[in-house]
Amino acid sequence: MANRGGFTNKLGFILAAAGSAVGLGNIWKFPYEVGSGGGAAFVIMYLFFCFILCFPVMVTEIAIGRKTQKNPVGAFKALGFKNWAFLGILGIFCGVLILSFYNVIAGWAFGYFFEMLSANFIDNGKEFGEYTSDIVKVGGYSIVFMLATAFVVVRGVSGGIEKLARILMPTLVIMILGLMAYAFTLDNAMEGVKYYLIPNIDNINANSIGGALRQAFFSLSLGMGALITYGSYVGRKDNIVSSAVYITLTDVGIAFIAGLMIFPLVAFNTGGNMTDEVLSSINGPSLIFITLPGVFENIGDLGVLVGSVFFLLLSFAALTSTVSLLEVPVAYVVDEFGVRRKKAVVIVASIIFLLGLPCLFSGGYSAFFTNFFTIPFGSDTPASSDFLSLAASIADTLLLLGGTLIVIFAGYVWKKHNLNSEISSGYEGYDKSIAKILINVGVTIVCPILLFVLFVVVVMNNFFGIDLINLLFR
Numbered sequence: 001m002a003n004r005g006g007f008t009n010k011l012g013f014i015l016a017a018a019g020s021a022v023g024l025g026n027i028w029k030f031p032y033e034v035g036s037g038g039g040a041a042f043v044i045m046y047l048f049f050c051f052i053l054c055f056p057v058m059v060t061e062i063a064i065g066r067k068t069q070k071n072p073v074g075a076f077k078a079l080g081f082k083n084w085a086f087l088g089i090l091g092i093f094c095g096v097l098i099l100s101f102y103n104v105i106a107g108w109a110f111g112y113f114f115e116m117l118s119a120n121f122i123d124n125g126k127e128f129g130e131y132t133s134d135i136v137k138v139g140g141y142s143i144v145f146m147l148a149t150a151f152v153v154v155r156g157v158s159g160g161i162e163k164l165a166r167i168l169m170p171t172l173v174i175m176i177l178g179l180m181a182y183a184f185t186l187d188n189a190m191e192g193v194k195y196y197l198i199p200n201i202d203n204i205n206a207n208s209i210g211g212a213l214r215q216a217f218f219s220l221s222l223g224m225g226a227l228i229t230y231g232s233y234v235g236r237k238d239n240i241v242s243s244a245v246y247i248t249l250t251d252v253g254i255a256f257i258a259g260l261m262i263f264p265l266v267a268f269n270t271g272g273n274m275t276d277e278v279l280s281s282i283n284g285p286s287l288i289f290i291t292l293p294g295v296f297e298n299i300g301d302l303g304v305l306v307g308s309v310f311f312l313l314l315s316f317a318a319l320t321s322t323v324s325l326l327e328v329p330v331a332y333v334v335d336e337f338g339v340r341r342k343k344a345v346v347i348v349a350s351i352i353f354l355l356g357l358p359c360l361f362s363g364g365y366s367a368f369f370t371n372f373f374t375i376p377f378g379s380d381t382p383a384s385s386d387f388l389s390l391a392a393s394i395a396d397t398l399l400l401l402g403g404t405l406i407v408i409f410a411g412y413v414w415k416k417h418n419l420n421s422e423i424s425s426g427y428e429g430y431d432k433s434i435a436k437i438l439i440n441v442g443v444t445i446v447c448p449i450l451l452f453v454l455f456v457v458v459v460m461n462n463f464f465g466i467d468l469i470n471l472l473f474r
């Protein structure tokens with residue numbers, strides 16, 4: 001077998017996997033999900049999901065990868081379960097789908113870096129709409145972003161992916177802490193923090209529970225075999241459990257800090273007025289792409305600096321994620337079809353870019369893709385959605401399905417003694433650890449049941465507008 005390469009050591013793996021996890025999901029999505037999903041109540045659910053439901057999934061993915069040293073499709077085959085290779089295919093599909101829209105948003109963020117540098121603060125919906133529908137501009141940025149991603153993946157695991165993470169992850173942490181410290185010096189910062197962290201139980205419904213779980217999966221890069229792929233480059237002597245703990249803590253920590261950075265900025269701009277009305281306007285992409293630039297404009301001389309640093313940070317975070325998304329289908333093509341890495345990258349990246357065109361067009365350039373989908377029924381006003389948002393919510397939902405199936409596979413098909421024996425390599429005291437109980441009860445009982453139930457809740461809510469939580473418990 002050709003040498004597939006691998007991470008140089010455990011730290012390299014942790015940084016790369018944390019790099020995959022930390023991305024637009026943490027800095028762009030998490031804060032506004034918290035804001036609209038019940039503040040601290042959302043954070044608590046999110047933490048529960050990350051540490052109880054997602055943890056066994058993460059460990060399982062890494063273990064399957066390391067055991068087989070294969071991409072997600074090859075991994076199920078190598079374990080002797082050809083019938084389960086469909087799960088790997090689903091994962092590859094999901095990765096392609098996610099990268100196709102993720103790259104578009106990453107391109108926007110990257111472009112904003114230049115806009116901020118030239119003091120062009122896009123601070124209202126109209127200007128943002130003009131920006132995203134300027135197809136030459138945003139198309140160009142997304143091509144550049146895909147090229148950067150491809151450039152890193154071509155260089156392989158240790159020379160590309162790991163090296164990038166070793167440079168960018170510490171840089172990112174420094175930048176985000178610096179911005180947070182600055183945000184705290186602004187007027188009304190504490191009003192923002194309060195809004196961010198004080199629970200509002202009324203806001204808990206299918207939307208927020210499902211939202212917290214989808215967010216956990218997406219943010220931790222779970223459910224599509226990204227960590228099977230990264231796991232396949234991990235050494236036998238490395239401790240999978242502690243790696244998973246570090247990856248989760250980094251991801252959760254950075255998401256949390258992102259909120260601490262962003263809400264004081266928002267509160268500064270609203271003069272401390274954090275009512276739901278004021279905040280409904282920051283829902284979704286507008287938080288990062290409209291509200292924050294408006295804040296940067298208002299903070300005076302430092303605005304250009306703070307704004308550019310922010311969007312550079314966001315682009316860095318996105319790049320370590322797009323790299324992981326591209327690596328999955330690339331590893332598949334390399335392993336299964338014996339194509340050279342470089343050729344595989346060129347083919348796969350081009351296909352994904354082309355598949356992403358409808359997302360690129362759905363920012364206003366094409367009316368058809370911009371108003372693509374309407375939730376068919378449900379009591380609330382039917383929300384119409386652009387192609388990109390639809391792609392994103394399909395992907396989110398598939399990740400949940402993938403995660404559910406992966407734990408069922410590990411608990412009932414591959415069987416937990418095999419899982420345990422893989423995990424114990426690199427972890428001496430595993431047999432007597434709490435982690436073992438958490439993982440074993442997780443993959444056999446807790447995760448299959450809860451994940452499946454929540455999957456149904458999410459599907460009903462997202463695609464049919466039916467809030468099962470409200471229906472059953474209120």
Ligand code: TRP
Binds near residue numbers: 022098217223
């Ligand atoms: N976790 C990344 C984020 O939060 C996105 C991402 C990268 C991802 N790779 C993934 C999501 C694999 C799901 C699966 O922005």
